[in-house]
Amino acid sequence: MEILNGKAVAxxxxxxxxxxxxxxxxxxxxxxxxxxxxxxxxxSAIYTRNKDKMALRLGMNxxxxxxxxxxxxxxxxxxLQEYNQDPMIxxxxxxxxxxxxxxxxxxxxAIRPDKDVDGFxxxxxxxxxxxxxxxxxxxxxxxxxxxxxxxYGIELAGKRVVIMGRSILVGRPLxxxxxxRDATVTMVHRHTKDPEAFTRQADILIVxxxxxxxxxxxxxxxxxxxxxxxxxxxxxxxxxxxVDYDSVKEVAGMLTPVxxxxxxxxxxxxxxxxxxxxxxxxxxxQ
Amino acid sequence: MEILNGKAVAxxxxxxxxxxxxxxxxxxxxxxxxxxxxxxxxxSAIYTRNKDKMALRLGMNxxxxxxxxxxxxxxxxxxLQEYNQDPMIxxxxxxxxxxxxxxxxxxxxAIRPDKDVDGFxxxxxxxxxxxxxxxxxxxxxxxxxxxxxxxYGIELAGKRVVIMGRSILVGRPLxxxxxxRDATVTMVHRHTKDPEAFTRQADILIVxxxxxxxxxxxxxxxxxxxxxxxxxxxxxxxxxxxVDYDSVKEVAGMLTPVxxxxxxxxxxxxxxxxxxxxxxxxxxxQ
Numbered sequence: 001m002e003i004l005n006g007k008a009v010a011x012x013x014x015x016x017x018x019x020x021x022x023x024x025x026x027x028x029x030x031x032x033x034x035x036x037x038x039x040x041x042x043x044s045a046i047y048t049r050n051k052d053k054m055a056l057r058l059g060m061n062x063x064x065x066x067x068x069x070x071x072x073x074x075x076x077x078x079x080l081q082e083y084n085q086d087p088m089i090x091x092x093x094x095x096x097x098x099x100x101x102x103x104x105x106x107x108x109x110a111i112r113p114d115k116d117v118d119g120f121x122x123x124x125x126x127x128x129x130x131x132x133x134x135x136x137x138x139x140x141x142x143x144x145x146x147x148x149x150x151x152y153g154i155e156l157a158g159k160r161v162v163i164m165g166r167s168i169l170v171g172r173p174l175x176x177x178x179x180x181r182d183a184t185v186t187m188v189h190r191h192t193k194d195p196e197a198f199t200r201q202a203d204i205l206i207v208x209x210x211x212x213x214x215x216x217x218x219x220x221x222x223x224x225x226x227x228x229x230x231x232x233x234x235x236x237x238x239x240x241x242x243v244d245y246d247s248v249k250e251v252a253g254m255l256t257p258v259x260x261x262x263x264x265x266x267x268x269x270x271x272x273x274x275x276x277x278x279x280x281x282x283x284x285x286q
Numbered sequence: 287m288e289i290l291n292g293k294a295v296a297x298x299x300x301x302x303x304x305x306x307x308x309x310x311x312x313x314x315x316x317x318x319x320x321x322x323x324x325x326x327x328x329x330s331a332i333y334t335r336n337k338d339k340m341a342l343r344l345g346m347n348x349x350x351x352x353x354x355x356x357x358x359x360x361x362x363x364x365x366l367q368e369y370n371q372d373p374m375i376x377x378x379x380x381x382x383x384x385x386x387x388x389x390x391x392x393x394x395x396a397i398r399p400d401k402d403v404d405g406f407x408x409x410x411x412x413x414x415x416x417x418x419x420x421x422x423x424x425x426x427x428x429x430x431x432x433x434x435x436x437x438y439g440i441e442l443a444g445k446r447v448v449i450m451g452r453s454i455l456v457g458r459p460l461x462x463x464x465x466x467r468d469a470t471v472t473m474v475h476r477h478t479k480d481p482e483a484f485t486r487q488a489d490i491l492i493v494x495x496x497x498x499x500x501x502x503x504x505x506x507x508x509x510x511x512x513x514x515x516x517x518x519x520x521x522x523x524x525x526x527x528x529v530d531y532d533s534v535k536e537v538a539g540m541l542t543p544v545x546x547x548x549x550x551x552x553x554x555x556x557x558x559x560x561x562x563x564x565x566x567x568x569x570x571x572q
Binding site: 105121122123124125126127129130131132133157158160166168172176179182183184185186187188189191192193198 | 391407408409410411412413415416417418419443444446452454458462465468469470471472473474475477478479484
């Protein structure tokens with residue numbers, strides 16, 4: 001069983017991103033990311049801080065706009081519109097979850113599509129789903145998974161891929177990316193009857209269901225590549241995934257650990273995508 | 287074996303559409319569709335004429351803008367922009383195929399998303415794919431197939447659906463519509479290894495591969511519901527589908543004929559969607 005070392009692949013990707021940032025700086029452009037964080041969700045506090053630190057480490061500009069939990073839709077929208085206009089900012093993201101009185105969907109749709117570093121805007125989702133030509137951002141967790149699969153030279157065309165979970169952030173965009181790469185993809189979800197019948201046939205099994213250690217070896221085809229998108233903290237503070245690692249490692253051919261698998265790839269992909277947006281903004285200007 | 291009678295369902299749908307048109311007219315609004323047709327493709331000539339006739343028959347306004355094959359991108363774009371601004375026009379479509387010197391993708395993306403009666407604009411595709419709330423148009427052939435499945439009371443949640451073909455017009459949007467209705471969907475295509483292994487498991491098999499009579503009974507699970515999206519004309523002038531009807535009718539539980547299956551549903555759906563756009567335009571004004 002080979003471990004898919006997301007931490008190592010992310011390090012590699014971050015090194016390339018740092019070089020691209022340095023090249024852009026020589027041309028007088030510093031890629032800039034803006035994170036809008038509303039309220040006091042403790043997980044969000046950690047995530048936004050990590051994004052900020054990583055951006056700075058790679059030589060980028062990072063703006064963290066922290067608004068109180070009482071901020072109104074109009075206040076958040078006004079901040080967003082400033083970033084939309086700010087030529088120093090190439091990527092904007094709204095840290096989820098937002099306080100419940102805010103309309104997250106409307107805010108995401110108000111991000112300029114060419115600054116939509118999370119790839120959540122309907123315009124960018126549609127481009128991805130139709131496999132349109134040209135440059136556009138895509139959701140970072142799926143992007144990171146694709147980079148990892150490519151790093152390990154995993155052939156996708158003609159492979160049977162099963163995605164557990166049909167979320168907007170992971171399952172759906174990943175499906176589009178994989179279909180565009182000629183895989184045969186089935187998305188299974190809570191309404192699927194006999195999901196094992198699908199998962200046991202999968203050459204590549206991607207799990208993003210938000211249930212700790214729910215996927216055990218009986219669901220996995222011997223030799224399959226298993227990607228674990230989940231992350232949960234146990235009462236003892238240990239990080240675990242949606243996959244029961246100790247069980248699945250006995251049958252899988254390749255497996256991502258948690259931590260050190262998909263997680264580091266997501267943030268590295270966010271950084272790489274910010275640089276993409278900065279590069280594309282120059283080309284668009286010419 | 288039950289025939290899924292698209293012609294009858296379309297008739298039913300058109301009657302409802304005509305009533306909705308009449309109701310809108312009482313409020314002073316006549317739904318209007320504009321078709322932009324460039325060049326002299328003979329199939330397009332028939333399709334555009336049929337759309338025009340059907341729109342008029344249902345009481346709607348129909349504008350057919352026929353441009354010569356030599357029309358430039360700028361000329362077509364100018365016509366499009368006029369329709370974008372025209373309050374009498376609620377739905378705009380560009381008849382495909384266009385002469386090769388024209389950039390069809392750019393033209394489709396220039397249609398106002400709220401007048402995009404074909405549902406091809408990336409913005410509307412993204413909304414569909416993310417199952418977003420609110421009103422937006424979707425591709426008419428998939429919409430017609432869903433209406434037909436619903437008409438016959440076919441349960442979708444938990445069903446195994448296999449879609450043969452991953453086109454932007456049919457396979458992809460249909461997949462999104464079916465996932466949003468809780469089906470378990472696999473899209474098979476020319477890179478899929480052993481496609482029979484998938485199709486033979488399908489409770490619902492939808493075929494849009496553009497190959498005459500390619501799907502025979504061996505590919506079909508006994509009792510399955512089979513939807514044939516293909517349409518081809520034989521040398522003798524007979525219309526046939528992607529499904530070998532005489533072979534598949536021996537095993538399928540339900541089957542769409544060609545002609546009289548998906549085809550009439552597509553144009554009826556286009557008409558219904560034009561009325562949707564007209565209705566939504568009023569609500570947006572209020």
